[in-house]
Amino acid sequence: MTITRSVVLGCGSYLPSQVLTNEDLARKVDTSDEWIVQRTGIHERRIAAPGELTSHMALHAAKSALAHARVDAQSIDLIVLATSTPDNTFPASAVSVQADLGITHGAAFDLQAVCSGFVYALATADGLLKSGAYKRALVIGSETFSRILDWTDRTTCVLFGDGAGAVVMEAQQQPGTRDDRGLLTVHLRSDGRFKSKLYVDGGPSSTGTVGYLRMEGREVFRHAVAMITDVVEDAFRATGYAAADVDWFIPHQANKRIIDGSAHKLGIAPDKIVTTVDRHGNTSAASIPLALSDAVTDRRIKRGDLLLLEAMGGGFTWGAALLRW
Numbered sequence: 001m002t003i004t005r006s007v008v009l010g011c012g013s014y015l016p017s018q019v020l021t022n023e024d025l026a027r028k029v030d031t032s033d034e035w036i037v038q039r040t041g042i043h044e045r046r047i048a049a050p051g052e053l054t055s056h057m058a059l060h061a062a063k064s065a066l067a068h069a070r071v072d073a074q075s076i077d078l079i080v081l082a083t084s085t086p087d088n089t090f091p092a093s094a095v096s097v098q099a100d101l102g103i104t105h106g107a108a109f110d111l112q113a114v115c116s117g118f119v120y121a122l123a124t125a126d127g128l129l130k131s132g133a134y135k136r137a138l139v140i141g142s143e144t145f146s147r148i149l150d151w152t153d154r155t156t157c158v159l160f161g162d163g164a165g166a167v168v169m170e171a172q173q174q175p176g177t178r179d180d181r182g183l184l185t186v187h188l189r190s191d192g193r194f195k196s197k198l199y200v201d202g203g204p205s206s207t208g209t210v211g212y213l214r215m216e217g218r219e220v221f222r223h224a225v226a227m228i229t230d231v232v233e234d235a236f237r238a239t240g241y242a243a244a245d246v247d248w249f250i251p252h253q254a255n256k257r258i259i260d261g262s263a264h265k266l267g268i269a270p271d272k273i274v275t276t277v278d279r280h281g282n283t284s285a286a287s288i289p290l291a292l293s294d295a296v297t298d299r300r301i302k303r304g305d306l307l308l309l310e311a312m313g314g315g316f317t318w319g320a321a322l323l324r325w
């Protein structure tokens with residue numbers, strides 16, 4: 001007997017060309033390269049050009065994922081775009097991507113789970129593919145956090161960057177063992193009691209404005225490692241895999257200290273961690289597919305490798321997935 005699995009056919013990413021270094025930031029707010037590097041591991045991040053929107057970056061990432069997967073856009077019947085920085089309140093930025101790809105069939109929608117958005121989007125697409133209703137999906141994370149940052153607040157503006165990443169996932173019949181290719185397990189969590197620890201102080205139904213990102217960084221940090229390791233343990237329990245089986249750990253890229261602390265607590269060797277936070281900063285829902293693309297492009301990740309993905313962010317939301325490449 002076989003079962004349906006969501007198998008990744010290819011991935012891609014996009015970064016805006018403008019680089020913003022720590023030195024650039026130190027000229028705007030009371031900060032230093034030394035503080036940012038020591039506390040976060042970030043050296044630089046990318047900033048979207050004026051007029052460059054979340055959907056534009058998502059489109060670039062989608063096209064590169066389609067090319068990598070060697071499939072035609074017309075074969076896509078589902079687009080799930082994870083973002084907290086859509087072009088407009090509505091319609092979904094995903095429908096812009098759909099239209100720009102020339103797709104007029106199937107469904108496209110945005111999903112908002114802040115930094116955990118990509119893991120939530122993977123789980124959502126996986127469910128829809130497994131239902132049999134859709135065959136081939138684009139799962140995208142794209143963010144322009146530079147547009148919701150308070151550039152006078154040094155506690156937040158140094159942390160984030162813009163970018164997009166995408167994967168093409170297809171429903172395939174697999175033997176139904178843990179050696180299958182594709183998404184083996186995915187686990188989502190949230191706890192709204194923490195909603196005021198990381199939020200945007202505006203919105204359509206509250207202020208009628210977009211608002212700015214606000215964060216109690218120390219509080220987020222305090223919970224991050226425990227929440228991440230907890231949900232990863234769920235993924236291990238569900239599959240029978242353990243840290244030693246993981247070939248590549250592809251975490252959400254918020255802070256190098258959180259990444260290293262989580263890997264250490266889980267028992268994952270440092271040379272298995274894919275890190276991009278030094279060059280990208282925190283790109284929220286885009287960070288995992290950006291990191292994934294990096295490690296696929298430079299051929300670290302090979303077919304058959306077991307990948308562990310995890311994220312934690314505003315809400316709080318958090319989640320983890322095990323994926324065989």
Ligand code: UT7
Pocket residue numbers: 030031032035036039040115154155156158198216217218219220221224253254255258282284312313314
């Ligand atoms: O994507 C998911 C969600 N986000 C995260 O996962 C972020 C989680 N939090 C963090 O990564 C860290 O808490 C931060 C990087 C945000 C901050 O690091 P920290 O070690 O927790 O520092 P802190 O907030 O405790 O601040 C230490 C000091 C403070 O000064 P005092 O009160 O000790 O005098 C801050 O005012 O550093 C000061 N500070 C800065 N100094 C220079 C805060 N931001 C800056 C800055 N430059 N940019």
